[in-house]
Amino acid sequence: MTPVLWELLKPYRWRMALAMGLRAVAGLASLLPWVLVSWWADTLVTGGAGAEGAPMGAIPGLVAATMVVWLVSQALAVHLAHGVDADLCGDLRRRLLTHLERAPLDWFSRQGQDGVARLADQDVRALHQLVAHAPTDLSSLVVVPFAALLCLAWLQPALLVFCLVPLAAAAAGFALLRSPAYRDEGTRRDAALERLSVDYGEFAQNLPLARQYPGAGVQRGVELSAKGFESAFSAWVKRVGHVAALIELVLGGPWLMAWVLLGAMALAVLGMPLAVGPLCAFLLLTRAMAAPIQAMGHGADALMGARAAAERLQAVCDLPPLSEGRAGQIPRDGSVVVRGLRFSYPDREVLKGVDLDLAEGGLNALVGPSGSGKSTMLHVLARHMDPQAGTILVGGVPLRDLPDAVRHRHIVMLTQQAVALDLSLRENIALLCPEAKFEDIRQAARDARLDDAIMALPRGYDSLSGRDVKLSGGEVQRLALARALLSSARLFLLDEPTSATDPQTAQALHRAVRERLAGRTRLIVCHRLSEVSDADRIVVCHEGRFVAQGTHAHLLSSGGLYADLWRDQRRAEGEAA
Missing domain, CATH: 3.40.50.300 (P-loop containing nucleotide triphosphate hydrolases)
Known part of the structure; x- marks a missing residue:
């Protein structure tokens, strides 16, 4: 985050910390039902001690309790994070208004009407992902996979290493899509979209001129911008489409389930069979580790857009304002x-x-x-x-x-x-x-x-x-x-x-x-x-x-x-x- 955002977030940091903590609790609570269900399945299959006793009867209640904890913690975390987002955006708009009131007129001329409107509206709203989601998602991304990792490592370390292969491949794929090798296509796509938005705004403001000279001038500019965006978007899809599709396949539930079963069969062949309970835990918790990776991967574009918006807002706040005069005397006339x-x-x-x-x-x-x-x-x-x-x-x-x-x-x-x-x-x-x-x-x-x-x-x-x-x-x-x-x-x-x-x-x-x-x-x-x-x-x-x-x-x-x-x-x- 930029210095301006850090400064604005000071009054809300305890709320952000509490939201992150609640999201971590919600993440842990989301894992416990699957662990309990796998234990229940193992107990039912093996018919071990406690199958008809108190632990067996207590499992549904524990599952329900953990679900309540997850629901309450998740709801409170979302409420706190979005409350901070709303308050921060209000403070930031008021600060922008105060700063722009003293900005030199030539700065507004360079930005244009659409540029100033984007700062006050789109760029402030773009911070939503950076403030309301990224911190809590990061908390979940750290806590949930780590807890699941510890649990599965205790059950079967060899199978865990095998299950981490598709997750690591997906994470590497997301990192590759954000690398310089793919960044140029994304930059050209964003620039083409920005050009198209500007030209459409000019077209809407000059409809009589566009209708008077169809196929030229303003209308021609919109047509060229639309073709430019279509070309840039197509190039971006062709460049990243196969990688993105492969990542979606690797993180999909059916593929992960098949991958876990394949690893369990390989262990059985090697003389290390896995009981039903631990196998259920691997089937459920591997997907739990994949979900945060998938969410942060898809949210990366919004996060990068939010960071770019924050940098633009920071540039505005760094703009030297017109200083307030402090003369005690009043002009004697209009000369x-x-x-x-x-x-x-x-x-x-x-x-x-x-x-x-x-x-x-x-x-x-x-x-x-x-x-x-x-x-x-x-x-x-x-x-x-x-x-x-x-x-x-x-x-x-x-x-x-x-x-x-x-x-x-x-x-x-x-x-x-x-x-x-x-x-x-x-x-x-x-x-x-x-x-x-x-x-x-x-x-x-x-x-x-x-x-x-x-x-x-x-x-x-x-x-x-x-x-x-x-x-x-x-x-x-x-x-x-x-x-x-x-x-x-x-x-x-x-x-x-x-x-x-x-x-x-x-x-x-x-x-x-x-x-x-x-x-x-x-x-x-x-x-x-x-x-x-x-x-x-x-x-x-x-x-x-x-x-x-x-x-x-x-x-x-x-x-x-x-x-x-x-x-x-x-x-x-x-x-x-």
Whole structure:
């Protein structure tokens, strides 16, 4: 187990130890009935002393008592182990939530939505085998075969050695299947299954695109992934199938019984006949030794998956979180000063030593070609992730030093991927300001051009998003804008706030941003230059650098990238008209 799991298991170790002990008792109790039955059979056949006495009559009662002990011990062990599993998974999910709350945003981008969901759901559930079954199974695997081994060694050592041959062969077969010689096929199978799951998720999220271009794009990717998994799975089955089938045959009851009888006949030929009672004990206890080996062999795949999940969870817990700021001072205003800012993703540098000054109360726009670093700049200013170099002052205070509560009150970021939570529309708009009055909420919705649509609903602002009403992309974007307009923050970072709206609505929304947030600092990322042409300052971003700054008129007269972008957009708008 990983250090995180060991640390989380500390409060539960006594329960785990008790579960393992109970499982050991259950294992021993499961052997006693067979020993007693073999003794009973020997007594009946030989007609020895005690066949009609108290020991003979007591055997059924002893068998019943040991069965009760087995049942109670097994049930308690399972209950304790699964209780630990449930409590541990709850603790681990809470720890993951706390850790992911402070994880840099670029980590989430690398993982993707499916990757994060797998951590919180599939990987945590995969620990079930590692926590709820492996420790108790290991206890049974050690105790039951060892006890049976001692009993059979006392009865007939030579026959025991003979009976151990198929068990040792099966154990060696399981070890061979887990060896590097067979590991590559299993790795390719798992990788192909993972690829198929990802592609199916993408296919489900882009059904219109898949139907529009059948046989290509998303659909083609799923088809190729399915064929790849079929090929990898077939190769895995062909590689391990004959070995696995042989192991199943060797550990099967009929084969083990035949093997024991063969050994008994060989001893008889050698002049060492075995009585009926010891022979029954060998027939029953050899199978008892084989069962744990078979169970652990089949559980090895789940155990290896659980260990891999534990390693992934450990990697997440080892991820350095964003540190909590501890400055005692509050930013004096919404001004921003950036010097020498650099930010890199693992595969490329996005911001290359940029400087930026945003005056208090100014309307600023960040424009430029796609992929030039505009959205990344906003996320860094919101401290969704820390830069590799450079300084950021917000209201005269270093951004890193701002406590989370202060930063959240002072800075609001409206991301390009706006969302509506499963709450009422009133609660959705008041998310950043829960104490807001209803009239203020309505005014924010009016400014975002959403009030009329909401009031037309049967339940109005009490309508639940996703249940009473399904908002369109543009409506969700306006809902998020209304949420921002209601905030009392001093610095607003708006990433394409009108990208899902028509040009007329977009102009109205930009007017609301200018008027409703007048006196507060605003930085807007926008591709439609006409919507921000009246900004106090326009910053032109290109390939991670700020190549020009100024007003719309100044940038047009200066020529360069901004003037080229402006002419291209005006030409495209004229052609569209």
